[in-house]
Amino acid sequence: MVKILLADDDNNFGTVIKNELEEERHAVDVVSDGVEAVLRFINTVYDFVLLDIRMPRLNGIDALRIIKRINPEVPAITFSGKAGDLEMAESVRCGAIKCFRKPFEIAQLKNHIKSYALK
Amino acid sequence: MINFVKVRTKAFSIKIKFTLIAIMISLVSFGVAAFFSTRWLAIEIEGDYKEKATLIGTHIIHDLESSMLSRTHGEIFTTLDLYKSYKDVEEVRIFNTRSKEVFVEGESSSEAGVEEVIRTGEPFSFYKKIKNRKATAFIIPIRNKPECHGCHEKSEPLRGALLLSLNRTEMERYVGQQEQRFFILFGLIAAGTIFTTVIAVKRFFLNPLTAIQEGAEAIGKGDFTYQVPVGSRDEIGNLTENFNRMAQTLQNSFKEISRSQKEWEETFDRINDPIVVIDRDCNILKANHAFKETFGKFFSSPKTEEINKKCSDLFGTCLLSDCPHKISMQDRTPVTREIHNPETGKIFEISIFPYYSPEEAFRGSVAVMKDVTEKKENEMRLMMSERLAALGEMASGIAHEINNPMGTIAACTEALLNRMEKEKIGSILFENYLRIIQDEINRCKNITNSMLSFVKKRNDGKQDVEINEVVDKTLEMVNFQGRLKDVEVLRHYQEEIPVIHNDEGDLRQTFLSIIANAVDAMEGKGTLTIETGIIPSSPTLEDAILPIPTLEKGGSPHGVENPAPQGKGGFVFIKISDTGPGIPPHLINRIFDPFFTTKSEKGGTGLGLSIADKIIKENNGKIDVISEEGKGTTFTITLPI
Numbered sequence: 050m051v052k053i054l055l056a057d058d059d060n061n062f063g064t065v066i067k068n069e070l071e072e073e074r075h076a077v078d079v080v081s082d083g084v085e086a087v088l089r090f091i092n093t094v095y096d097f098v099l100l101d102i103r104m105p106r107l108n109g110i111d112a113l114r115i116i117k118r119i120n121p122e123v124p125a126i127t128f129s130g131k132a133g134d135l136e137m138a139e140s141v142r143c144g145a146i147k148c149f150r151k152p153f154e155i156a157q158l159k160n161h162i163k164s165y166a167l168k
Numbered sequence: 169m170i171n172f173v174k175v176r177t178k179a180f181s182i183k184i185k186f187t188l189i190a191i192m193i194s195l196v197s198f199g200v201a202a203f204f205s206t207r208w209l210a211i212e213i214e215g216d217y218k219e220k221a222t223l224i225g226t227h228i229i230h231d232l233e234s235s236m237l238s239r240t241h242g243e244i245f246t247t248l249d250l251y252k253s254y255k256d257v258e259e260v261r262i263f264n265t266r267s268k269e270v271f272v273e274g275e276s277s278s279e280a281g282v283e284e285v286i287r288t289g290e291p292f293s294f295y296k297k298i299k300n301r302k303a304t305a306f307i308i309p310i311r312n313k314p315e316c317h318g319c320h321e322k323s324e325p326l327r328g329a330l331l332l333s334l335n336r337t338e339m340e341r342y343v344g345q346q347e348q349r350f351f352i353l354f355g356l357i358a359a360g361t362i363f364t365t366v367i368a369v370k371r372f373f374l375n376p377l378t379a380i381q382e383g384a385e386a387i388g389k390g391d392f393t394y395q396v397p398v399g400s401r402d403e404i405g406n407l408t409e410n411f412n413r414m415a416q417t418l419q420n421s422f423k424e425i426s427r428s429q430k431e432w433e434e435t436f437d438r439i440n441d442p443i444v445v446i447d448r449d450c451n452i453l454k455a456n457h458a459f460k461e462t463f464g465k466f467f468s469s470p471k472t473e474e475i476n477k478k479c480s481d482l483f484g485t486c487l488l489s490d491c492p493h494k495i496s497m498q499d500r501t502p503v504t505r506e507i508h509n510p511e512t513g514k515i516f517e518i519s520i521f522p523y524y525s526p527e528e529a530f531r532g533s534v535a536v537m538k539d540v541t542e543k544k545e546n547e548m549r550l551m552m553s554e555r556l557a558a559l560g561e562m563a564s565g566i567a568h569e570i571n572n573p574m575g576t577i578a579a580c581t582e583a584l585l586n587r588m589e590k591e592k593i594g595s596i597l598f599e600n601y602l603r604i605i606q607d608e609i610n611r612c613k614n615i616t617n618s619m620l621s622f623v624k625k626r627n628d629g630k631q632d633v634e635i636n637e638v639v640d641k642t643l644e645m646v647n648f649q650g651r652l653k654d655v656e657v658l659r660h661y662q663e664e665i666p667v668i669h670n671d672e673g674d675l676r677q678t679f680l681s682i683i684a685n686a687v688d689a690m691e692g693k694g695t696l697t698i699e700t701g702i703i704p705s706s707p708t709l710e711d712a713i714l715p716i717p718t719l720e721k722g723g724s725p726h727g728v729e730n731p732a733p734q735g736k737g738g739f740v741f742i743k744i745s746d747t748g749p750g751i752p753p754h755l756i757n758r759i760f761d762p763f764f765t766t767k768s769e770k771g772g773t774g775l776g777l778s779i780a781d782k783i784i785k786e787n788n789g790k791i792d793v794i795s796e797e798g799k800g801t802t803f804t805i806t807l808p809i
Contacts, residue, residue, distance in 0.1 A: 059572050059575075059576060061576045061604045061607060061608060062572065062575055062576040062579060064600075064604065065576060065579040065580050065583060065601065065604060066579060068583065068597065069579065069583045069586075072583075072587075072592075103650060103653065104653075105653055105654070106654075108653075128575075129571075130568055130569070130570075130571030130572035130573075130574070130575050131568040131569060131571065131572065131650050132568070133568075150571065151571045151572055151574060151575025151578075152571065152574040152575040152576075152577070152578030152579070153575065153578070154578070154582060155579050155582050155583060155586075156582065156586075
């Protein structure tokens with residue numbers, strides 16, 4: 050059971066991912082921008098962070114940087130529909146395990162989380 | 169051709185004048201000479217005659233005295249008879265101191281004049297006619313000499329008088345003859361003088377002058393090569409030489425003029441742009457080679473010099489109210505227009521330059537035509553490529569944009585399949601997910617629709633468009649590109665903004681260029697303010713009060729203000745302001761230049777603003793820019809309603 054923080058400005062996407070991850074008995078908190086994500090991360094301990102790159106107010110990469118400052122160990126995965134290759138690579142350089150381009154298979158996401166949980 | 173005035177030959181020529189003068193002078197002078205010569209001759213001969221009489225008289229008196237002294241009075245009659253028989257002697261009569269004739273047989277008659285001579289003692293002569301013959305009577309006093317004192321009184325001075333009459337006929341005949349001779353001689357001399365004078369004058373004066381006159385006639389007819397032969401080395405010869413030199417100079421001048429004209433014509437013909445010179449009524453006065461080539465088929469014979477077409481035969485512009493020729497004549501300024509020639513399908517940029525005489529009278533216009541068909545095509549292509557470039561940018565943005573809905577749809581379908589496999593699907597969730605899928609599909613539809621609607625060809629047609637809508641659509645597009653995510657967009661739209669008649673695609677492209685520039689300048693962060701409004705109608709835009717965004721104090725706003733367009737129904741304006749770093753003063757004048765870009769590394773074409781500017785100008789509007797470094801930039805687009 051992993052406590053996951055999910056940040057994405059696309060509500061529908063957030064809803065679906067939350068449902069599916071909760072199906073795997075994970076606990077998912079959904080926020081819709083980077084600022085919220087950081088604030089939540091400060092107040093709560095999360096085991097995993099999922100960040101959409103293109104978000105209003107604070108984008109996923111900057112949020113990731115801050116989060117990594119707070120807890121360098123926390124695993125993070127980024128994804129995006131609109132971001133370019135550079136940004137995706139940057140997010141990995143900032144500490145994301147992987148960056149998915151939408152649309153991607155949820156199964157893969159689940160596997161990554163699962164393999165983390167086993168550690 | 170230059171027309172020379174023909175000199176009329178006088179009917180009363182110099183030759184005749186001179187001849188008459190020569191004749192008159194000769195006759196008068198020789199006549200006078202003859203007259204005086206004959207007079208003097210007559211006087212001489214008369215003198216001789218008188219001398220002769222005196223001589224004969226003296227002899228008679230001598231003989232008389234001899235006879236008297238020898239007292240042989242009888243001899244005296246014989247002597248007298250002897251002398252009477254002399255040639256020309258008409259009378260020999262002796263008169264005594266009492267004026268009575270002596271030594272005469274028969275009657276003695278008196279003679280007038282004798283008394284006078286006796287009294288005065290001076291000789292006397294007079295005319296008389298004897299037997300119808302002309303004669304001169306000489307009365308000679310006989311002196312009382314000492315030898316006579318033996319018989320005659322000592323105290324008397326005279327013894328008597330002698331009357332001697334001599335015939336004049338012979339003498340007069342002689343004089344007449346001499347006179348005749350003189351006149352004939354002088355007449356001949358006069359004639360000879362006249363003749364030679366006339367010939368000499370003819371040779372030395374009239375002929376050279378005639379030659380010069382012929383030369384003048386020849387030149388008058390245009391033969392400048394005529395040279396008058398120089399006959400002498402005097403003043404006339406000089407004149408002839410000078411005349412020839414003058415003709416030569418004339419010929420050189422003429423050649424020079426011809427050459428200049430040729431040069432001008434060659435230059436005229438060598439210019440590649442068709443040029444015509446037209447008069448007030450649009451008649452073509454002169455056309456260069458390029459013109460004849462381009463529009464050749466409209467002239468029956470391209471080779472002829474005469475062109476009797478009007479420019480309206482080639483272009484239908486005379487029927488238009490804004491025929492550039494009419495306007496240029498009216499305004500007395502050059503006018504440039506684009507004209508489409510339907511037959512050749514070409515587009516020309518025609519520039520008309522009116523020219524005036526020194527008295528400000530309209531003389532004609534020079535019309536220069538530039539074939540801008542290719543240029544226009546290139547412009548279209550550039551515009552299209554700019555659009556395509558923008559489109560490309562947009563397309564990638566949109567492609568990415570679609571990824572999001574696709575992501576959600578993929579997640580939903582994957583989840584549904586998964587759950588169906590595991591037979592763990594609730595109907596509520598199922599419905600939810602399907603609705604989400606629908607939702608996302610709609611989003612995709614919107615995106616693709618927007619993209620498609622943005623890809624409109626130029627000149628799709630002007631319609632009535634509402635500016636606010638167009639701006640919103642453009643903002644939507646920019647948003648799709650993700651460029652507005654950190655940008656605060658403030659919209660102050662004029663409600664109930666009047667519609668304007670424009671091509672929506674063009675307007676969108678214009679707004680897109682400016683908004684994209686604004687967003688790029690702000691590097692994706694800042695405030696984008698868009699304001700729309702109305703400017704009420706005024707004759708020119710400058711008369712209206714154009715609201716200018718107030719920038720904070722301390723700055724020095726500068727900008728580019730384009731010339732005012734015409735607009736009778738008022739204007740709408742669209743102001744796009746950003747909070748970027750502003751445009752530096754040394755660059756602000758170039759922003760509308762084609763290919764001017766500061767973003768070449770990021771793939772900027774530099775065409776966006778120049779095309780926007782062109783579009784707005786073609787719609788009789790204008791774009792103004794105000795920028796302050798550190799504060800921001802505002803573009804104001806104004807369009808007539």
